[in-house]
Amino acid sequence: MKYNSQKVAYWFFALSMLLFGIQITYGFIMGFAHMGFDVLHGWIPFNTARAVHTNCLVMWLLSGFMGAAYFIIPDECERELINPKLAYVQLISFAIVGVIALIGFHFNWWEGRKFLEIPRPLDYLVVINVLIFIYLIGGTIWKAKRYTTTSIVLFFGLLMAALLYLPGMLNTVSQTVDSFWRWWVVHLWVEGVWELIMGAILSYLLIKLTGVDREIAEKWLYVIVGFTFLSGILGTGHHYYYIGTPKYWLIIGGVFSALEPLAFLGMAIYAVKVKNLGERNHPNKMALAWSIGCAILSFVGAGFLGFAHTLPQVNLYTHGTLVTAMHGHLAFWGAYAMIVIALITYALPQLTGRKLHDSKLGVFAFWSANIGMIMMTIAFGIAGVAQVYLERKLGLEFLSVQSEIEVHFLGLVLAALVFSSGCIAFIWNFVKHGMPRDTQIGSKVYE
């Protein structure tokens, strides 16, 4: 860690870990409910559990991205943040808004639109909060000693993510129009601007960890994000097949979304290639493992499993079934959860001065979480394909099908146990690192 203000990143990471823990807990509630044990229904009905699960996910990833930005930007710009105190204000207000939203979900206070459940009054607070964040990051880059492609792409991704929150706040009366705008947020985030954020963090990590030439790394970054937008923007059409929008989206969405895996494929090839090219032998092996793992699993989860149901002929049958949940889990995990975890693994030894990254616990966390998540994906996949066949092909009643596939949720919960033990190990290792230390400022160890 070179600069004092990078320390704030630690607290964003800590918030991330907390929300991650809550997310997993509520995941189990839903897993059990699907198995037929909805004993908590009176207190935490399924829709509450789900809103907490997915909103915790989005919040911990955003908190991770913000922490990443506060860590990376001073380093790339070679200066302190323009106003470190304000960064703490932003952190605390972000946490408060998040906690209010999560509590509200338990009292039927929400907007009830998938992934955008946060109630409207809180949306305005989110906007203010993000404005502060963008101001801090943008201002720091503005006054920077040097401009790097990595920092520009990261900033651009964060700025666009903030702007794209706004279409989700439009008031609508028609379910079709509502859904149309909802995808501007959900799709253009995960299959657009978040990929910029991910690509930039990945490029930063690879430059640091493998010592690859910056020129080469950043050229690749442009090619990858170029493919992302080229396919991803019009690829939004794969959500406009069956919601009451014109038929031409079947062709446009089908063709362009089918190209989306290219960006993820590019990322995977790039990471593996750079790992072999790089001359540097960085001691933080686990950070490299998470980075390469991220590039590969994001291709599997987002690219491959996304492609599997993106053509309109297939999507007609899989639309709105557990097949989507299968894809959603591995895509979010591989692309965004893993990139945040990779950066945390890289940053922690620098922030705290403790060299725990290659500990047995850290290695166990990596394998257990990833193997567990792949098993969960398989469980969701089998349940999903069975559901599609029985419900959409054979025409059985929804609830009859659900009792038929209950057993796969036993599989899911068992896989989730493997997954969670890895996650707990990771969080425990995080705690063991302790707090950031001032003695680390200016230290070059583990850079």
Add this chain to the structure above:
Amino acid sequence: MLSKKSARTFFIAGTVITFGCFIVLTIDTFKKIPAQTNQHNLSESAIRGKHLFDQNNCMGCHTIMGEGAYYAPELTKTYEKRGAKFIEMMLTDPEKMFPGKRKMVKYNFTAQEKQDLIAFLKWVGEIDLNGFPPKPDLQVSQQSVSNLPGNQPSIIQDMCMSCHSLGGQGSQEGPGPALDGVGSKYGVEYLRRWLSNPEEVKPGTEMPNLELDKETIDELVSYLSKLK
């Protein structure tokens, strides 16, 4: 080899061009949505229904137009499939309509609010969704269905099938028994009493009083007694 500058040009040009196309298509889509969704039928009541649907996060358990959660039935065609009466009873007491099954939240809606939600579901059901939900193309029960007597009252599909099965369709695992052959099991009088008020015939039964009117009961009884 590609230079960094041309890589950047590729990124910027690709983004600008596709985003331009996306905006043009968005404008065109907004011109076509009103016709495709029958916006002229979108009544005040249906709009209130949409807001109730959002405020209570029904999408947190159900899918609608294929979006939402995968825990409860897809609601796009529920109005067509079950009818207003069933939905109304569902919104009054879900446990009564699906005893012992997966739980839905019991809401305290006013009569007006229930009508609003029904109006909303009716409107959604009429949108042209380019073929979604798909017709089950491997459905096997077609043939056994055709062995059933003709003129089936529509209420059987709407209401009874959520608890009973008949000719291989409907709920296979209860809570009610299959209705095949009830005609030989019970006489007309019994069926009439049963449908008017199951509780009176068999205290503590799980079949709810569906508050059917006399004509419907007559129609049902004459149909059921043909199921030999």
